Amino acid sequence: MSTQLDDLYNDHILDHFECPYHKGAIDHPSCSRTEKNPLCGDVVTLQLQINPEGKVENAYFDGKGCAISQAAASILCEHVEGKSVDELEKFQARDMLDLLKVPLTASRQKCGLLGFRLLKTLIYEQHPEENEHSVSPSDTLNTPVSNTDNE
Amino acid sequence: MTATLRPTWTAETIRRDFPILEKRLPNGQPLVYLDNAATSQKPQVVINAVRDCYETYYSNVHRGVHQLGDRVTEELEGSRAKIQKFVGANEPEEIIFTSGTTMSINLVANGWGRRFLSEGDEVLVTEMEHHANLVPWQQIVREKNARLRYIPITAEGRLDKEQLESLIGPRTKMIAVTTMSNVLGTINDIHALSEAASSCGARLLVDAAQSVAHMPTNVLSPRVDFLAFSGHKIYGPSGIGVLYGRRELLEAMDPFLCGGNMISEVHRDESTWGELPAKFEAGTLPIAPAIGLGTAIDYVQQLGWQEIHDVETTLTRRAWDVLTEIPGLHIVGPPADERGSIISFTVDRLHPHDLATLVDQKGVAIRAGHHCTMPLHDVLQMIATARASFAVYNTLEEVDILADAIRHARKVMRLS
Incomplete structure (x- = not known):
């Protein structure tokens, strides 16, 4: 069955795009990072407040760009709050795409995963010494994830 | 090696020279290829x-x-x-x-x-x-x-x-x-x-x-x-x-x-x-x-420069006319009569990448982004634009399909 792209811009995505969750800035974030999608110039900043127990208390994003990148960042912020750093280490690109609940083509996955890339880098930096021998997240994030068989 | 002489031609007749234009897209739509400034399709003689x-x-x-x-x-x-x-x-x-x-x-x-x-x-x-x-x-x-x-x-x-x-x-x-x-x-x-x-x-x-x-x-x-x-x-x-x-x-x-x-x-x-x-x-x-x-x-x-110019200018003028009727659409660059067959534009509150994805659903291939001209986009104070570009095989009907597809995109994005 062919993918109906109208589904891409469904209520879930458009609601997050128009009324984003936690768009803005945290006064004193534990960590913060900004990244650009060179393809289209989308920019997302992700800020996390992590408590001493290693749990994400607050997640905020700010940015400019297409509906997919901005809605995805909003959905991401909603998802990560209350999660521990350990849990988020296990959070994969595939899980992020599943959260979006819409089929993304390989070229648009770059938009949908922009906030996720930031999250992985921020989480990676929480325990750099433990990750010494593992692959840096950015090495694994450039390959599109097949999700055309989402149904 | 020279192709047959063609004293007169129209987009409709020379489309037959380009096998890809007769193919259906993976979603079943006919192809409306308006990304010619990125690359053009190939006629059978070249293949x-x-x-x-x-x-x-x-x-x-x-x-x-x-x-x-x-x-x-x-x-x-x-x-x-x-x-x-x-x-x-x-x-x-x-x-x-x-x-x-x-x-x-x-x-x-x-x-x-x-x-x-x-x-x-x-x-x-x-x-x-x-x-x-x-x-x-x-x-x-x-x-x-x-x-x-x-x-x-x-x-x-x-x-x-x-x-x-x-x-x-x-x-x-x-x-x-x-x-x-x-x-x-x-x-x-x-x-x-x-x-x-x-x-x-x-x-x-x-x-x-x-x-x-x-x-x-x-x-x-x-x-x-x-x-x-x-x-x-x-x-x-x-x-x-x-x-x-x-x-x-x-x-x-x-x-x-x-x-x-x-x-x-x-x-x-x-x-x-x-x-x-x-x-x-x-x-x-x-x-x-x-x-x-x-x-x-x-x-x-063998198509002839004057003929190419006439066909492409007609397409560009039509595109200018139908696109400027769309609410919130802004074209960058000089007037239709003083440009090549390229029209780059923005639509208020509709990111070019979302637009390109949405018109693609109607079979329309356009480009979105900075088009390898980041310093120009800095001057224009834009991050990205959408671009439709025409070639000899494009038709006025395709230009209208583009305009309809943009209106559709605005609707999907709750802008109309």
Whole structure:
């Protein structure tokens, strides 16, 4: 069955795009990072407040760009709050795409995963010494994830 | 090799020459291909020429003494001769095969720039250049402690001629400029730039990638020193491009890539260079694409420049009319009658990438992004634009489908 792209811009995505969750800035974030999608110039900043127990208390994003990148960042912020750093280490690109609940083509996955890339880098930096021998997240994030068989 | 003579044609009739236009997209929609400024589709004669090469006489050029070697060399040199006539060059040796416009300009920036640029010299480009005509110059001026300067554009997206006057001077050694902006559609006045270059003794390089399929190209009138274009934007294969250079300049330049084919003699510690054009054609050329480019040039020429202009201008005017009726849509660049068949635009509260994805659902292929012109988008104070670009096989109906698709996109995004 062919993918109906109208589904891409469904209520879930458009609601997050128009009324984003936690768009803005945290006064004193534990960590913060900004990244650009060179393809289209989308920019997302992700800020996390992590408590001493290693749990994400607050997640905020700010940015400019297409509906997919901005809605995805909003959905991401909603998802990560209350999660521990350990849990988020296990959070994969595939899980992020599943959260979006819409089929993304390989070229648009770059938009949908922009906030996720930031999250992985921020989480990676929480325990750099433990990750010494593992692959840096950015090495694994450039390959599109097949999700055309989402149904 | 020449295709059948076609005294009159319309987009409807020549669409049959392009097999891809009859195919359905994966979602079942007919293809409305409006991304011609990125690359054009290929007519059957070009596909056949490439296939014919591989199927009947393929071997390496300028090497084999066998029968195939003679035939393939003859075909490749025949293509070079067609290109020479097509651009109005004096000699076929002034036509260098490259992989495309990018490599052609890199060849000049390195081969000419390394030898002839000195500290304090200036290379003049424009704010509307493609990255292919910017980044090679950025690199060589850094190496030489020279300076890259920009001719600004006006609010309507034309070159600011008054500023040009004040920018040229004894330090100007190279003016590198596009014939047609791949975003604004602006057609630059190469006559004026040629005069400006002559007046200060600078060289003029013209990036003809965007104009070569749409208007005549001539390197002698007005005189240009270098001219670059790609095969794939003129209905030819990808992977092949052209650099024209005046013989005395090419003779004086250093080679860019070194290795096989480009040498005269190789000794253990040094080498001497081959004659033109071999000096700049190191390694094995993309042989079949080079031959296919010759066929593509035949194809365009038999369509006729006036006919091409008339068809494409009609499309551009129609696009201007129907697009400007869409609420919140803003076109960048000069009016429809003063541009090539390119229209870049933004739609309020609708990101170009979302727009391109949504019109694609209706089978319409357009480009979204910075179109390899980030400094231009900085000037326009835009991160990205959407771009529709037309070729000889596009129809007025397709332009209307684009407009409908944009309206549909606005609806999906809750803007109407």
